[in-house]
Amino acid sequence: MFTQQLINGLALGAVYALIALGYTMVYGILQLINFAHGEVYMLGAYLGIIIFGMLTALGLPAFSLSLSLLITVLISIAFCSLYGAAIERVAYRPLRNATKLAPLISAVGMSIILQNFIMLSQGKEYKNLPPQLPSEGVIIFDANVSPAQIFILSSSILIMIVLHLFVSRTRLGKAMRATSQDRMMAGLVGININQVISVTFMIGSGLAAVAGVMVTLYYGVVHFFMGYLAGIKAFTAAVLGGIGSIPGAMLGGFMLGLIENFGASYISSVYKDAFAFVVLIVTLLIRPSGLLGRKELDKV
């Protein structure tokens, strides 16, 4: 049972981590909690079900399942990145020099708009996708690791490595780090701040899109309200790991998934949502800046 719960927790945690990265990257650069991020994840999930449905109508999954999954993920990433950049352009950029609370309220408003947009355009019903991958997978000890879990774990770890290399090795990554350290100074040395911020939003939203498609595939159910709970959980993960820190969001996401799974199975499933928040409170009491967070100095 332990191995099975470990795998379940890691798979769930990978999804949380991917969403948490979007929160943490935006916070790192703008000190803004992007409350509309959970809705971008929901959009990604809807796009997943729509695009996969269209491919099914064309008969592609029967021909090659992995190719159709790849197409689904890529289109969903493209759409969600555009959404992310557009949200930043419309809702946050005009308020960049306003008081700290203004973009926060704008973010909450954006979240409500997106939720209602999907509710009105896609309907209030659960949309479902029958299982695409076989449920029997690799047996490790007594645990059944399903193909969906293998797909989620391997692709999210791969994405995180690529993201880490991008931020630490590339020119644009360096510009992002510079902007997060001191936005004005970065602008003065010739970094195009607006471009860096747009790219940050696009990457964060793209990661949320991947998480959305994975969840569609993994659980088979999407709903316009799903972004709310997932967004809160992922935000918790980002704070747990230290908001603003990229490795922190990954660690926080995996930890949250594991805590929820072990808590639900060894204590009681009734309190599943409570475990995560209890751990969050305890962590913040001991380390106010999160597990891997820098001691935040004067910002906010």
Next chain:
Amino acid sequence: MNRILSLLVMVLLAACSQQDDNVIRIGAAGPMTGDQSKMGIDLRNGVELAVAEWNDKGGLLGEKIVLFPGDDQADPKQAVSVANKFVNQKVHAVVGHWNSNCSINASTYYHAANIVAISPASTNPRLTKQGFKNIFRVCGTDDQQGGVAADFILKRLKPKRVAVIHDKTTYGQGLADYFKKSIEGKVEVVFYDGIQTRDPDYKAILTAIKQKKPEVYFFGGVYPEAGRLVRQAKEVGMRIPMITGDGVYDPTFIGIAGKAAEGTYVTFGKDPSGLPTSKSFNEKYTRKYGAPGPYSIYAYDAANIILTAIGQTGSTDGTKVAEFISKNTFHGAFGETSFDKNGDVSKAPYVMWQVRDGKFVEVQ
């Protein structure tokens, strides 16, 4: 300013008095938005069909019948506001609600306002045990349903170990508890716990259940959760059947779970399709709205019972209508219906169904 205000008040008053007093007002309440919206819409359609038929025959007591839909979003707080709205609109009788906790909360208000309410689907026993003479239901109750499920597994599946889970709602937990009570002492209950509705991931609890090695597990809850449960149960390598209640009897359950739904047992009312009355109901309903939902026929019968009672007593007075309903036997699309002193149906209508080849089939 004052003049404008008084003008406004006059317009408002005129608008109020414009509500036609010479009609029979029938409420239909259920979740018409939100994740259980299909059930509420099925319910409303059933009532609407009955109302349309009576109106085609010239109405009732020489008056037209008007339908007042009320959306409770499957939320007991909303159910109270729907009930208040009905009271203000002077609705004469209500078909609803769908969810047990909604029906129970709203029933206090219907009782206070002396409005007859018949629920087509709320199965929690507490609803009719409050001593309200004007509250009825045309479906069975969870103690009957839990008993039928318990009886079935004791006689047919004969397991030694059983797990029981529920969704923490009045309906789900109530049903799970009645089931548990009926099997305790005869079979070992090795696991008992609740799940969060709307939670996408149930693998933790399923893995914990698998660990206890039950031969069958019971779920008290509704189809969106049940679909995810059986789907994920297969993914953690569980190969035991789920037994569940009437809240899962809907094709959406099979849509979510796919092949994993196969073999699931569901307690539900008898298949009415053999009855000629239900055949004609099905045809009429399908022509207007598409395929009827599991509770459309119950809502249709409930509406007909109310309208018959109003017609026979020649009155819309709640006390008279309730008394007529409790003393008489009605012949509806679903067959014969009569009520006991609580307002429950006299005969427990549950039988066992199973998902086979993507369809619900009555187990013989």
